[in-house]
Amino acid sequence: MKIKCGFEWHIQIDSNKLFCRCKSEIKENKDYKEIERIIKPSFGESGKIDISAEFEGQKIKRIKYKIFEDTDCLVDIDEEPPHEIDKDALSTGVDMAYALNAYILNNLVFMRKTIVDGSNTTGFQRTAILALNGEFKFKDKKIKVDTISIEEDSARKETENRTETTYFLDRIGIPLIEIATGVIDTNENEAKEIAMQFGKFTRLFNVKRGIGTIRQDVNLSIEGGKRVELKGFQNIREMDKVILNEAKRQENLIKIKEDKGYLADEIDGWSWKDIKPVFNNTESNLIKNAIKNEKSIVGMRLNNLKGTLGTYICENKRFGSEISDYLKIKLDYGIIHYDELPAYGISENEKRDISKILECSDDDSFLFSVCDKGYENLAIDIIKERIITLLKDVPSEVRLVQEDNTTKFLRPMGGKDRMYVETDLPILRIDKETLEKGKEYVGRSVETLKAELNISDEFLDQLISSRKLNEAIKLNKTTKLDFNVIIQVAIEDWKYIKRKFGKEINQEVVEEILKKIKNNEIVRDSARIIMENVALNDKDIEEIIKEKNLRKKTYEELKWEVERLVKDNNNGKVDSLIVNLKDRIGTTFEAKEAYKIASEIIKNEKN
Numbered sequence: 001m002k003i004k005c006g007f008e009w010h011i012q013i014d015s016n017k018l019f020c021r022c023k024s025e026i027k028e029n030k031d032y033k034e035i036e037r038i039i040k041p042s043f044g045e046s047g048k049i050d051i052s053a054e055f056e057g058q059k060i061k062r063i064k065y066k067i068f069e070d071t072d073c074l075v076d077i078d079e080e081p082p083h084e085i086d087k088d089a090l091s092t093g094v095d096m097a098y099a100l101n102a103y104i105l106n107n108l109v110f111m112r113k114t115i116v117d118g119s120n121t122t123g124f125q126r127t128a129i130l131a132l133n134g135e136f137k138f139k140d141k142k143i144k145v146d147t148i149s150i151e152e153d154s155a156r157k158e159t160e161n162r163t164e165t166t167y168f169l170d171r172i173g174i175p176l177i178e179i180a181t182g183v184i185d186t187n188e189n190e191a192k193e194i195a196m197q198f199g200k201f202t203r204l205f206n207v208k209r210g211i212g213t214i215r216q217d218v219n220l221s222i223e224g225g226k227r228v229e230l231k232g233f234q235n236i237r238e239m240d241k242v243i244l245n246e247a248k249r250q251e252n253l254i255k256i257k258e259d260k261g262y263l264a265d266e267i268d269g270w271s272w273k274d275i276k277p278v279f280n281n282t283e284s285n286l287i288k289n290a291i292k293n294e295k296s297i298v299g300m301r302l303n304n305l306k307g308t309l310g311t312y313i314c315e316n317k318r319f320g321s322e323i324s325d326y327l328k329i330k331l332d333y334g335i336i337h338y339d340e341l342p343a344y345g346i347s348e349n350e351k352r353d354i355s356k357i358l359e360c361s362d363d364d365s366f367l368f369s370v371c372d373k374g375y376e377n378l379a380i381d382i383i384k385e386r387i388i389t390l391l392k393d394v395p396s397e398v399r400l401v402q403e404d405n406t407t408k409f410l411r412p413m414g415g416k417d418r419m420y421v422e423t424d425l426p427i428l429r430i431d432k433e434t435l436e437k438g439k440e441y442v443g444r445s446v447e448t449l450k451a452e453l454n455i456s457d458e459f460l461d462q463l464i465s466s467r468k469l470n471e472a473i474k475l476n477k478t479t480k481l482d483f484n485v486i487i488q489v490a491i492e493d494w495k496y497i498k499r500k501f502g503k504e505i506n507q508e509v510v511e512e513i514l515k516k517i518k519n520n521e522i523v524r525d526s527a528r529i530i531m532e533n534v535a536l537n538d539k540d541i542e543e544i545i546k547e548k549n550l551r552k553k554t555y556e557e558l559k560w561e562v563e564r565l566v567k568d569n570n571n572g573k574v575d576s577l578i579v580n581l582k583d584r585i586g587t588t589f590e591a592k593e594a595y596k597i598a599s600e601i602i603k604n605e606k607n
Contacts, residue, residue, distance in 0.1 A: 001222070001247045005191050008217040008229075009179040009198060010153075011096075012208040015089040017173035018152045019082030019126065019425075020075040024174040024208075029158070032066040032168070035077060039063060039116045039123045048417045063118035064166040065155065071170040078121045081424045085150075087434070089175035092206045093130050093150045094430065094438035096177055099204070100145050101443055102134030107429050108150070110422040117411075118165045119154035121172065126422055127151035136181070136201070137445060138194050144182035151176050162332035177207075188243040191218070195236055200446055203464045218243065225250035226396040229413065233401050241405040245314040249407070252313035253322075253394045260308060264391040272380045275299040275368055278353045284345030290370040298376045299368035300383065301358040302338075306365045310339025317406045319390070320367070325408040326386040327369065333379055337367040459483050466491045471507060479514045489514055489527045496528060501535040509534055512541055525587040526550045553588045561585055562597045574598045 017024050038061075067077065074080035085108075097104050112124035127149050134145035153174040155167035184194070195216050202214060211234075218230045220243060230246060233239055276297045279287045290297060302309070309320035324335045336344065338360075341351040358366050371379045389395050398414075399407035450460055453476065463469040463483075472486050479486070490510050498504055513530055516522045522530075522545060533544045545551055553561065565581055577598050578591055 001187055001244060002185070003187060003191070003243065003247050004183050004185060004221050005243070006183050006219040007179075007181045007195065007198070008219065009177075009202070010215040010217070011177045011179070011202050012153060012213040013089045013092045013175040013177060014206050014208045015092065015175055016086050017071075017076075018086055018089055018150070018175040019084075019173060020073050021083070021086075022073050022076070022173070023071050025071060025170065026156070026212075027068045027071060027168070027170045029066075029168065032068050035065050035067065037063045037065065037118070037121065039118055061118065061162075062164045064164065065121060066158070066166065066168045068168075068170050072172075076121065076169050076172050082126065085425075085428060086175060088206070090150065090430065091434050091437060092175075093148070093177050094434050095441040096179070096202075096205055097131035097134065097148045098438045098441040099201075099444040100131075100134035100136055100148065100179070102131035102145060102148055104131045104430070104435070104438075105129060107427050109427055110425045111419045112422050113151075113414075114418045114420075115154070118167060119157065119172075121155070121169070125151055125154065126425070127178070128428075130177075136198060137447075138197055141184075143184055143194065145179055146182050147178075147180045149178040149180075151178055174208075188240040188247065191243055192236070192240040195239055197446075199236065200464070204444060204446065204449065204469065205441075206470075209467065220246055222247050222250050224254050225394045227413070228394075228396060228407075229398045230401055230407055231398060231410065234403070238405050242401050242407065245317070245406050246399070248314040249317065250394045252311070253319075253390060256308060256311065256313075256319060257391055257393060260305065261391050263304060264388050266303065267384050267388050267391075270300055270303065270384065272298045272300040272376065273357060274376075275354055275357055278350055278357060282345070282350060283347065284350075286344050286370075287346065294373065295370050296373050296376050297368055297370055298380060299354055299358050299366055300380060301360050302365040302367060302387075304363050306363050307339060309337040309365055309367065314406060316404045322390055322409070323367070323383055323386045327379065327382055329409055329411075330382050331371065331375065331379055333369050333371050333375075335367045335369050335383065338365040453483065455483050459487060462487055462491065466495075475511060475514055478511065479518045481514055481518050485517060485524050486514065488524060489517070493528045493531055497531045497535050501532070503535045505531050505534060509541065516541070516545075520552055521545070522550050522552050523587055523590050526552075529587065549586065550588060552590075553585065555593070558589050558594060559597050561589075562594060563601060566598065566601050574602065 012024075015024065016022060065077065075082055094104060108128040108130060110126050110128040112122075113127050114124050116123050128151070129147050130150050131148040132146070134148060136143045136145055153171050153176050155169050156171040158166040158168055160166070184191070186194070199214055199216075203209070207213065216233050216236065216239075218233075218239070219227055220230060221227045228246060228250070230242065233242065274296065276291065279291065279297065282288060287297070309318065309323070311319045313319055313322070318339075320335065320337045320339065327333050327335060336346070338351070338355070342348045354366055354368065360366055367383065369379050369383065396413050398410045398412070400410040401407055446460070450457070453460075453473065463472050468491050472483065472490060475481070475486050475490060476483060494505055494510065509531070513522070513527050517524050517527070529548060529550065530541055530544050533539055533548070534541070561581065561584070562577075565577060565584065574595055578594055581589070581594055
């Protein structure tokens with residue numbers, strides 16, 4: 001389906017936190033302390049309160065924060081000003097900006113982006129534009145990158161109800177790079193491909209790995225629709241299904257607007273009634289619990305909307321769900337409507353009685369909500385507000401991706417009033433060293449790196465997934481060895497030693513072993529033996545080579561050993577001879593070289 005979309009990619013950098021020196025790692029949900037806050041919206045730089053902040057502020061929830069000793073500090077709980085920016089995080093941001101051929105700003109001005117849902121203890125997120133006007137190449141397309149920003153991540157939500165939200169603070173302050181693209185004319189399948197390709201691109205840098213370390217938001221619209229921001233993609237492989245569902249949702253909302261939009265101006269005048277008497281003898285457990293807890297049950301006739309709330313606007317989502325989701329976000333209440341009854345234990349007779357009390361005609365529908373006493377008018381006003389909005393146009397809003405690949409209302413779209421200048425941080429000038437280092441990444445992509453290194457997809461994927469890419473590139477440059485050898489020693493043997501002995505062999509040891517392989521002092525099969533002895537005894541590499549007799553045989557020495565073995569046991573089979581040779585002289589020769597010598601000797605003897 002034809003769509004217009006833009007991406008916002010948020011990538012966690014693998015460094016300490018952005019404005020303190022705490023470790024940036026996600027903890028197990030135990031061994032924490034708690035504090036409580038109430039966060040209220042504030043005026044932006046324009047002197048107005050942002051619409052999204054005002055929306056969240058209306059909830060007035062108590063916020064609980066769970067704090068871990070080794071990942072959180074006074075900066076995280078807003079009891080101390082931010083420290084200097086983490087240099088490793090800034091350096092990674094610069095590297096990515098160079099790779100995307102963006103114009104890097106020399107001076108960073110940090111702003112405060114108002115966020116009052118409790119996910120930031122300060123009530124705002126610190127963010128600064130790092131670079132502008134880059135591009136990301138995808139097949140034959142050049143996708144414009146509007147901005148590259150560096151910012152701090154938010155807290156990790158644990159639980160939420162109508163009056164209280166709980167967050168863990170281990171994630172707050174982890175450095176993020178936000179990359180926002182321009183508008184792309186595309187379809188749902190290509191959009192997913194772009195997202196997957198970009199995810200692979202980010203792994204060329206010093207970024208975190210795992211679920212939640214890269215978050216991809218999609219701004220999407222169709223012809224006649226409005227921009228909607230989709231957040232919370234958990235499975236990128238399902239992105240095409242989410243996008244298609246959202247496109248269909250907008251398409252069907254447009255059709256409903258064209259058919260029923262004339263009713264929007266009437267809705268303010270619709271009234272509600274108490275319909276609790278209908279349920280005096282109900283079998284519905286939902287309603288029984290509501291009556292037991294002294295809740296109100298308020299119903300409203302929907303003129304000429306019969307069948308509309310039950311209309312599926314995309315897979316698994318009806319028009320009525322759009323109203324219910326909105327009410328749940330605002331007041332934590334839901335709705336039940338005519339088109340889905342009988343259901344929830346509510347009978348056909350009760351459905352008929354509700355229609356009668358609300359004086360519904362054959363073309364009318366109804367809905368009702370269970371709410372707390374005193375909230376009846378507010379609940380109905382919110383329901384009216386949502387119906388009016390939906391009948392007038394596709395609303396531009398932020399929506400949360402659900403497990404069934406649909407989306408639901410999260411909050412209004414933020415505007416310019418969200419931002420104001422951060423007064424606790426000076427203007428930051430990027431140092432020359434960071435800029436010079438970043439230049440080696442100019443234009444870097446998966447394809448350019450493969451060509452530059454003359455490396456296969458398989459090897460590159462292995463280096464990326466093992467997080468050894470930069471290390472392997474350096475080793476390739478210093479040792480001039482093939483990546484096949486580097487992968488075996490620096491990744492496979494290194495992992496084996498770590499798994500077996502619980503010790504990490506440092507890069508200096510690995511580099512020295514590789515240099516000795518390059519200089520023909522040892523063969524690559526000796527690398528693991530050397531690493532084992534370093535792990536066990538912490539001995540000098542040269543000492544281990546002498547002690548274990550690992551020095552590589554010269555050509556003449558190897559030829560002498562092969563000739564002796566052929567003379568002692570010549571069955572004419574080269575493969576078995578090589579096995580016997582290894583038993584006799586260990587890992588002091590290359591099998592390929594010995595195979596060639598043995599083949600020539602046996603051939604000459606036959607002649």
